Amino acid sequence: MSARAARVLPGFSLSLGVTLLFVSLILLLPMTSLIGQLSTLSWSQYWAAITDPRLIASYRVTIGAALAASLFNALFGLLMAWVLARYTFPGKRLLDALMDLPFALPTAVAGITLATLYSRNGAVGSLLAPLGIEVAYTWLGIALAMAFTSVPFVVRTVQPVLEDLPGQADEAALTLGASNLYAFRRVILPHIWPAVVTGTGLSFARSLGEFGAVIFIAGNMPYRTEVVSLMMATRLEEYDYAGAAAIASLVMLVSLLLLLAINLWQGRFYRHLHGGRH
Amino acid sequence: MKRIGDGAATRIGLIALAVIMTTLFLVIPLAGIFYQALAEGMAPFWQNLTSTFTREAIGLTLLIALLTVPINLVFGIFLAWLVTRFTFPGRRLLQTLIDIPFAVSPVVAGLLYLLLYGRTGWLGSILSEQDVQLMFAWPGMVLVTVFVTCPFVARELIPLMQAQGSAEEEAGVTLGAGGWTLFRRITLPNIRWALVYGVILTNARAIGEFGAVSVVSGSIRGETINLPLQVELLYQDYNTVGAFTSAALLAALAVVTLMIKAMLEWHTHRREKTA
Numbered sequence: 001m002s003a004r005a006a007r008v009l010p011g012f013s014l015s016l017g018v019t020l021l022f023v024s025l026i027l028l029l030p031m032t033s034l035i036g037q038l039s040t041l042s043w044s045q046y047w048a049a050i051t052d053p054r055l056i057a058s059y060r061v062t063i064g065a066a067l068a069a070s071l072f073n074a075l076f077g078l079l080m081a082w083v084l085a086r087y088t089f090p091g092k093r094l095l096d097a098l099m100d101l102p103f104a105l106p107t108a109v110a111g112i113t114l115a116t117l118y119s120r121n122g123a124v125g126s127l128l129a130p131l132g133i134e135v136a137y138t139w140l141g142i143a144l145a146m147a148f149t150s151v152p153f154v155v156r157t158v159q160p161v162l163e164d165l166p167g168q169a170d171e172a173a174l175t176l177g178a179s180n181l182y183a184f185r186r187v188i189l190p191h192i193w194p195a196v197v198t199g200t201g202l203s204f205a206r207s208l209g210e211f212g213a214v215i216f217i218a219g220n221m222p223y224r225t226e227v228v229s230l231m232m233a234t235r236l237e238e239y240d241y242a243g244a245a246a247i248a249s250l251v252m253l254v255s256l257l258l259l260l261a262i263n264l265w266q267g268r269f270y271r272h273l274h275g276g277r278h
Numbered sequence: 279m280k281r282i283g284d285g286a287a288t289r290i291g292l293i294a295l296a297v298i299m300t301t302l303f304l305v306i307p308l309a310g311i312f313y314q315a316l317a318e319g320m321a322p323f324w325q326n327l328t329s330t331f332t333r334e335a336i337g338l339t340l341l342i343a344l345l346t347v348p349i350n351l352v353f354g355i356f357l358a359w360l361v362t363r364f365t366f367p368g369r370r371l372l373q374t375l376i377d378i379p380f381a382v383s384p385v386v387a388g389l390l391y392l393l394l395y396g397r398t399g400w401l402g403s404i405l406s407e408q409d410v411q412l413m414f415a416w417p418g419m420v421l422v423t424v425f426v427t428c429p430f431v432a433r434e435l436i437p438l439m440q441a442q443g444s445a446e447e448e449a450g451v452t453l454g455a456g457g458w459t460l461f462r463r464i465t466l467p468n469i470r471w472a473l474v475y476g477v478i479l480t481n482a483r484a485i486g487e488f489g490a491v492s493v494v495s496g497s498i499r500g501e502t503i504n505l506p507l508q509v510e511l512l513y514q515d516y517n518t519v520g521a522f523t524s525a526a527l528l529a530a531l532a533v534v535t536l537m538i539k540a541m542l543e544w545h546t547h548r549r550e551k552t553a
Contacts, residue, residue: 008448008451009363009364009444009447009448009451009460010451010456010457010460011359011363011457011461012360012363012364014356014457015356015357015359015360015364016360016364016366018352018353018356019353019356019357019360019372022353022356022357022428023372023375023376026421026424026425026428027375027376027378027379027425027428028375029394029401030390030391030393030394030425031390032394033390033393033394033399033400033401034389034390034393036393036399036400037393076299076303079292079295079296079299080296080299080300082283082292083292083293083296084296086281086283086284087289087292087293089293091297093540093544095296095297095300096540097536097537097539097540098300098304098305098536099300099304100536100539101304101308101532101536102304103479103482104482104486104532104533104535104536104539105308105486105528105529105532106485106486106487106488106505106506106509106528106532107486107488107489107506108486108488108506108507108509108510108525109311109486109506109509109525109528109529109532110307112509112510112513112521112522112525113307113310113311113314113522113525114307116310116314116518116522117306117307117310123306123310124306147303148303148304148307151303151304167281170280170281170282171280171281173282174280174281174282175280180282180283180285180288183282184282184283187282188282205381208383209381209382209383209384209385209386210383211383211384211385211488211489212384212488212489212492212506216510216513228383229383229384229385229489232383232385232386232389233385233489233492233493236388236389236392236493241392241393241396241398244389245389245393248385248386248389248390251382251383251386252378252382252386255381255382255383256378256381258381259374259377259378259380259381260374263374263377
């Protein structure tokens with residue numbers, strides 16, 4: 001974008017004004033209240049609030065389940081992106097449209113549905129119970145709900161990259177006698193793995209904060225199946241606003257660092273692909 | 279041309295695996311919603327759907343969406359115009375700020391507003407002296423929904439407007455077009471499908487938002503219960519059919535959203551091919 005264009009087009013001060021007003025009122029002003037609430041705590045009170053043993057247990061549950069969910073989505077998303085980008089078959093458009101269902105479906109609806117299906121006498125849970133697998137009200141249920149709500153991330157980041165990949169590369173590898181798996185590993189994977197990492201990172205970030213889908217299937221047993229978002233909601237219900245704010249500050253910090261890391265990673269990858277023209 | 283994974287066995291195997299996994303993971307839950315809603319027949323389903331409680335929840339849900347969507351539509355257009363048509367210090371920072379609602383837990387969103395406008399918050403205490411109460415009332419639910427959905431329109435517009443560049447608009451200025459004419463005649467026709475898509479995403483999220491509104495709602499029957507909160511309330515009262523009736527309504531809206539999205543994608547795809 002040239003500096004000349006900046007002077008040619010109208011509306012700079014109007015759009016800057018509207019944007020700054022909106023950002024200040026909707027985003028920044030509420031954040032000042034978090035800082036205000038935190039300033040009522042001393043360092044030792046803050047430390048005590050974020051290292052409560054029950055809360056530490058919830059960190060472990062949340063991070064573990066989010067890792068499992070995003071790893072599942074990395075594999076499932078890669079499979080779906082591959083099938084949707086590479087093959088034509090009847091019903092493909094329906095399958096493609098279904099990938100966005102978890103974003104379109106309200107999280108509370110997903111939550112009660114998964115909890116009902118996977119409870120011990122639910123349609124799926126009753127099939128798994130004889131095998132000794134319990135999903136509802138366990139850690140596995142939390143991971144399932146997180147995986148469900150973050151399905152689209154990997155699919156939608158990898159799919160366009162696969163679609164843009166020229167066919168000649170594969171052809172060359174196969175003509176030279178490489179096996180399918182070997183050619184995939186050496187020719188396709190180097191192109192798509194930055195997108196896989198980005199999608200998995202986004203899926204992980206979303207899973208860490210997931211609330212609506214998780215609370216119904218989690219059972220919310222202290223020390224065992226409570227997630228961090230629930231701990232914040234619980235503190236608020238107890239009118240412990242300072243305690244909730246302390247947890248929220250930590251959650252926001254982690255989310256922002258994750259977001260920053262993903263953006264930096266993506267920036268590097270695009271520069272690499274487009275030779276610095278990004 | 280020979281391509282990786284084009285062998286018949288690999289292709290059929292992978293497609294079958296994809297279809298089976300999607301069915302298990304996505305289709306069965308979707309079908310389960312409607313199955314549960316109709317588990318006791320049409321009569322209880324219809325009764326739940328037309329009850330006063332549901333009607334009030336639908337009304338509030340629509341009110342929230344009707345206020346949120348236009349606000350974020352206008353903001354999204356201004357933001358996208360600003361960051362794609364001008365360079366200025368702080369442009370990247372602005373784009374990162376807008377991503378915050380995407381990154382944080384919806385509970386944090388609700389909490390930020392509760393701390394500010396609640397009775398103990400500095401703004402809330404000033405407002406309550408004027409007898410204005412935003413928290414545990416519908417205006418608070420609208421505010422948090424605006425916060426949660428503010429990135430959607432801008433995120434659809436920015437990559438498109440960046441890719442299109444400003445040459446057409448610059449030509450318009452040279453020919454003497456004013457700001458509004460420029461937008462209406464050049465920019466809007468270029469971005470309309472992305473705009474529609476952004477609106478659909480904003481609307482879907484505004485209708486279905488749960489975590490953020492549950493923090494600021496206070497669950498006052500007939501006043502601050504929207505459809506997702508009603509689903510929770512009925513489910514926790516062991517009124518499964520009732521909960522799944524409202525859930526089915528929301529799921530039907532989600533399916534409509536997906537259909538419109540698929541149609542838009544098909545449309546832009548076809549345009550790209552003919553262009």
